[in-house]
Amino acid sequence: xCLAIPGKIVAMPEQELSFALVEVGGVRRxxxxxxxxxxxxxxxxVLVHVGFAMNIVSEKEAEEQLELLRAxxxxxxxxxxxxxxxxxxxxVATAGGV
Amino acid sequence: xxxxPVKFYDxxxxxxxxxxxxxxxxxxxxxxxxxxxxxxxxxEMSGQAMTLNDAAYLPLGSAGTLAFTTDSFVVKPxxxxxxxxxxxxxxxxxxxxxxxxxxxxxLVSSFxxxxxxxxxxxxxxxxxxxxxxxxxxxxxxGGDTKVVExxxxxxxxxxxxxxxxxxxxxxxxxxxxxxxxKVIVSGPLGDHGITVLLARGDVDLETDDLRSDTRPLWHLxxxxxxxxxxxxxxxxxxxxxxxxxxxxxxxxLANDCGLCVALQDEKIPVRESVRGACExxxxxxxxxxxxxxxxxxxAPEYAERACEVLGKEAVVMGEITQTPAKTxxxxxxxxxTRVIDMLTGDPLPRxx
Amino acid sequence: MKFISEFRDSVLIQKTAxxxxxxxxxxxxxxxxxxxxxxxxxxxxxxxxxxxxxxEIEMIHGPGCPVCVLPEARIDAGLELVRHEGVIMTMFGDMxxxxxKYGTPLDMKAKGADIRMVYSPMDALTIAQKNxxxxxxxxxxxxxxxxxxxxxxxxxxxxxHLTNFSIFCNHIIIAPPLRALLDFPDLRLDGFIxxxxxxxxxxCKPYExxxxxxxxxVVVSGFEPLxxxxxxxxxxxxxxxxxxxxxxxxxxxxxxxxxxxxxxALEEVFDERNSFEWRGLGFIPHxxxxxxxxxxxxxxxxxxxVIETSVEIxxxxxxxxxLRGLKKPHDCPLFGTVCTPENPVGALMVSSEGxxxxxxxxGQRLHEIEIPSNFKLQEETVV
Numbered sequence: 079x080c081l082a083i084p085g086k087i088v089a090m091p092e093q094e095l096s097f098a099l100v101e102v103g104g105v106r107r108x109x110x111x112x113x114x115x116x117x118x119x120x121x122x123x124v125l126v127h128v129g130f131a132m133n134i135v136s137e138k139e140a141e142e143q144l145e146l147l148r149a150x151x152x153x154x155x156x157x158x159x160x161x162x163x164x165x166x167x168x169x170v171a172t173a174g175g176v
Numbered sequence: 177x178x179x180x181p182v183k184f185y186d187x188x189x190x191x192x193x194x195x196x197x198x199x200x201x202x203x204x205x206x207x208x209x210x211x212x213x214x215x216x217x218x219x220e221m222s223g224q225a226m227t228l229n230d231a232a233y234l235p236l237g238s239a240g241t242l243a244f245t246t247d248s249f250v251v252k253p254x255x256x257x258x259x260x261x262x263x264x265x266x267x268x269x270x271x272x273x274x275x276x277x278x279x280x281x282x283l284v285s286s287f288x289x290x291x292x293x294x295x296x297x298x299x300x301x302x303x304x305x306x307x308x309x310x311x312x313x314x315x316x317x318g319g320d321t322k323v324v325e326x327x328x329x330x331x332x333x334x335x336x337x338x339x340x341x342x343x344x345x346x347x348x349x350x351x352x353x354x355x356x357x358k359v360i361v362s363g364p365l366g367d368h369g370i371t372v373l374l375a376r377g378d379v380d381l382e383t384d385d386l387r388s389d390t391r392p393l394w395h396l397x398x399x400x401x402x403x404x405x406x407x408x409x410x411x412x413x414x415x416x417x418x419x420x421x422x423x424x425x426x427x428x429l430a431n432d433c434g435l436c437v438a439l440q441d442e443k444i445p446v447r448e449s450v451r452g453a454c455e456x457x458x459x460x461x462x463x464x465x466x467x468x469x470x471x472x473x474x475a476p477e478y479a480e481r482a483c484e485v486l487g488k489e490a491v492v493m494g495e496i497t498q499t500p501a502k503t504x505x506x507x508x509x510x511x512x513t514r515v516i517d518m519l520t521g522d523p524l525p526r527x528x
Numbered sequence: 529m530k531f532i533s534e535f536r537d538s539v540l541i542q543k544t545a546x547x548x549x550x551x552x553x554x555x556x557x558x559x560x561x562x563x564x565x566x567x568x569x570x571x572x573x574x575x576x577x578x579x580x581x582x583x584e585i586e587m588i589h590g591p592g593c594p595v596c597v598l599p600e601a602r603i604d605a606g607l608e609l610v611r612h613e614g615v616i617m618t619m620f621g622d623m624x625x626x627x628x629k630y631g632t633p634l635d636m637k638a639k640g641a642d643i644r645m646v647y648s649p650m651d652a653l654t655i656a657q658k659n660x661x662x663x664x665x666x667x668x669x670x671x672x673x674x675x676x677x678x679x680x681x682x683x684x685x686x687x688x689h690l691t692n693f694s695i696f697c698n699h700i701i702i703a704p705p706l707r708a709l710l711d712f713p714d715l716r717l718d719g720f721i722x723x724x725x726x727x728x729x730x731x732c733k734p735y736e737x738x739x740x741x742x743x744x745x746v747v748v749s750g751f752e753p754l755x756x757x758x759x760x761x762x763x764x765x766x767x768x769x770x771x772x773x774x775x776x777x778x779x780x781x782x783x784x785x786x787x788x789x790x791x792x793a794l795e796e797v798f799d800e801r802n803s804f805e806w807r808g809l810g811f812i813p814h815x816x817x818x819x820x821x822x823x824x825x826x827x828x829x830x831x832x833x834v835i836e837t838s839v840e841i842x843x844x845x846x847x848x849x850x851l852r853g854l855k856k857p858h859d860c861p862l863f864g865t866v867c868t869p870e871n872p873v874g875a876l877m878v879s880s881e882g883x884x885x886x887x888x889x890x891g892q893r894l895h896e897i898e899i900p901s902n903f904k905l906q907e908e909t910v911v
Contacts, residue, residue: 081458081567082673082725082751084531084781103452105383110650112680115789123531125728125781126456128620128677129380129648133728133787135531139780147540147758150547190638198870379647455532457647458880509538510545510753512576517889520869 082127084135085109087120100126182206194250196419196465197519201428230415231276233342240344243278245269246337252330254297256375258367258387261334262304264467267392268418269338270312274394275414275470277346277401283309283338285319290329297331305334312392314338345401345408350432352412357496358479359437360472362396363389363489365422366450369464374453381456383449389468396486397470403485404478411482412473420519421463425471426504427518439494439506439516463519531780535752536575544757545580551764552584560586560716561763562853564706565723566593566881567751573886575753585760588853589886591705591809592723594669595622595879597851598698599805601836603628606667606696609832610641616659617643618652619667625878649681649695656685656693665828666695673725675699675817676790679797682819682826694828697819699798702726703734704815705806710742714854719763721756722748724778729794731786732774739772750778797823807875808848847874850883857887864888 085100085107098118100109111118113130124131184206192199208214231245249265265285273280285305289298309316367389374381393416404410413433415425422444426437446454446461454461473496474482483490494506504516552559563569569589572578578587591597607628610617617633624633624645637643642662646652652666668678678695685693702723709715722735727748735746745766749759759777766772776782797820804816819827828834845867846860857863857876867873869888876882880889 082728083455085456086530101452102456104385104449105381105452105456107381107456110680113676113787113790113793115787125725127725128674129650130677130680132673132676132725132790133781133783136780140531140534143758143777143779144534144540147543147754150540150543188638190634192634192870378645508576508753509536510541510576510580512579514574514576515889 082125082132084123085126087118087122087124090118090120098124098131100124100131102126192520194419195519196421196424197463199520200420201424201518229276230272231278231340233276241278241342243273243276243340243342244337245272245276245339246335247272248333248335250330250333251372253372253375253377254301254331256371256388258371259390259467260301260304261332262301263308263388263390265334265336266305266308266312266314266316267390268467269336270314270392270394271416271468271470273338273340274392274397275416276340276342277348277397277414278340278342279398280312280314280338280340280392280394282315282317283336285316286335287319287321288329288333288335289321289323290326290331291323292326293331301332301334308392312394314392343398343401345405346411347408348411348413350413350429352409353429353433353435353473353496354412354475355435355496355498356476357412357473358476358482358492359426359439359494359496360474360479360482360486360490360492361422361445362393362469362472362486364445364447364450365417365466365469366446366454366461366464368467369421370450370453372465373457379457381453383453386447386449386453389466391468393468393470399485400472400482403481404474407475407478410475410478412475414470414472416466416470418465418467421461421465422471423460423462423504423516424518426516429473430502430504433496434501436497436500436502437494437504438497439504441506441508443491443493444506445489445491445493462516532752535750535754537754541580541754541757544754544761545582548585548757548761548764549582551761551768552582555584555768558584558586559764559767560588560718561721561760562588562590562709562717562719563721563749563756564590564592564702565721565726566596566879566883567725568721568723568749568756569593569883569886570881571751571753571756573889575756577753577756580757581760585764588717589850589883590720590853591709591806591851592671592702592726593876593879593881593883594671594674594698594700595626596847596874596876596882597700597705597806597809598626598669598875599807600628601805602698604630605834605836606665606698607633607636608834609665609696609828610636610643612663612832614662615642616655616662616664617641617667618646618655618664619643620647620669621645622879622881623667623669625872626875627872627878649678650684652695653681653685653690653693656690657688660692663692663694666693667698668695669698671700671702671723671726672729672794673723675798676729676787676793679790679793682797682823683793685826686823691825694826694831695819696828696834697798697817699817700804700806701800701815701817702730703737704812705809706735706738708809708812709852710738710744712852715852717744717853718767719745720747721759721763722746722774724748724750724755724782727776727778727782727786729787729790732776732782732784733786735774739774743772745772746774748774748776748778748782750781796820806851808851842873845873847876850876857884860884 085102087098088101089099096112110130123135125133182205193203231243234242247268251261254261270280371388417425430437633643656664738746747759747762798817799820800814801816801818803811803813844861846855849855872878876884
């Protein structure tokens, strides 16, 4: 509900452990890391909100999500006699999160 | 120009009145223009209902038509990547003349200086103005200087006024715009505004490649007029999207011509770093000022030629349609449509 | 841009739209889905998603806009603080145009009040460090997305022994107003699109009561157009299949249990208020945070003895009904005439995430003027 943007950690100054430089589309911003539940590393993508990194964005999850959606079309391209199978999405979603 | 008289009711002047959006337009159309009798003046000149253009036209009979304009520059900080207040002061007024179809001839410049301003700073800006004018082939022929108490101006304010001779090949006006015409922009939007926002230092953002796009536009306009010489009517209307951005300029056009300006989101050119900054700050690049780009409405059969002449950054980003009238819209990639409104107030970053 | 561009891919959006159409057509049914979060409302309008969704989907705008739901009594109480000698008031940009009894903060600034826009509570902290002879107040607003940032700023302020910094705390909690909405007899809703960024902090568990007790499905969603389309698709699937559970569409950013470090910071600094007033929704129990006694020196309400006075609201304004999803913005008699973005009556027209503002900015004219169904941009042949 609040504006949070994914950005990439491009620098982590050694003398200031709680800050990192995060880049969004070629623009860099200093961001505080104190809210992250696990340590971040150079190259991680984080969600930035009001000057803080809220969470690390999972590239793996993102790719899986996009794969699901790409596959969506494939099912629909073929004529079906039976109802669609819908296995993966529910499993991923209700298995207590990811 | 709207046929309903605009009224100005605000009891005091706010920052929004200078932002180039709705409040600015209300102030000008509702208070200033009526008291100066601008409707009568421009009605005489063009035979049309008043439209507020970048320059006023003064017919001189057989000698041609003069274009006459003025602009003030209050940018903070005074210097930023790609330019300074001096560049803006010269290029800005040259461009108002250029997009009015006039070859700029001469400028005058007034300085309001804050007591305590470093003389070196002043000299740098005056030199900058002299160089900018020389590059553009325009002469600065006079001006005025005033000094105000410390704290009453941000270092310096500059006002320039310019005159130009309207090119005989230019027949510009919102009333010339037709359904099917193409909306062409000379280059990416928002470079200047974001550069200045970052230079101000209030936002903790930095970027490498972003510079103000300030530059004089007459040579491009001249090239366009030459390229379209076969049809004097092909170039319908031009505007440089300064304060208020392309959104404000196009809304004025839509209002004045009574048609719809229909853009396509994916065609609107925006540099990546400007897009990134806008995403981070919750701003729309269409509302951010440019100081070296212009929008041209061109007859469809000439659109390709126009883009060739304007250079590789120029792009057709939309066209004129019938409805919804007096509205600017943009189609998203997935067939959705959004209305692009004129700026309300100063763009304040969206956080939450 | 990574994690943005892929989730704006038009091919995938079209595929999801087709699937939603396939699911809903022929059912003869309208699916009333509430997007809770103001950011989602804004995204729906910004990306023109209403044009992509079939008519069987009706999106109802929820109260998840912290600026919109701030009652005028709190706005006025906060702005009183700036009339104290030596106070610098800091706030997010969204707050600057909210109308109160002295005008908007921008109006007050124009008349000389020291009100400054900040992008982070840490900016306010920095201003306090740089101005030791002044007192800096941060007007804190936001749901659980933003509250941890305020909490961490206070933790830092305490470590630095700052004595000239306090916050006027209006942080609110998402679950109680949802319960209040669901208890409201007139509201007909089939399902919810849950707030993605709030959920990065609180996780998905807090919404379980919605499916368990009220039988409505919830899909926690990201903010890109593809996220919203997929979430709506997942919600519709649940409704058609007769399932009713909480699903996490925003798996790349939201963990089921939320962000433990952020939650710990909230726990350290804040306590639940017994009740808090919401514009248009009245007083809702346990719906706001207040500052704990251990951090009392940073509580502007205690330092300045803030008193709230009740305020007469323009009785014609339908803010409450719009916030509850009972009315659309254009159903309000003041919409677009008396109440406009330049002259807002209520905060829903101010905040760029308010339903009225989004509607006015993006959609009002489309509603009033029919776009011909064959409206199409001609194919570009240039450049």
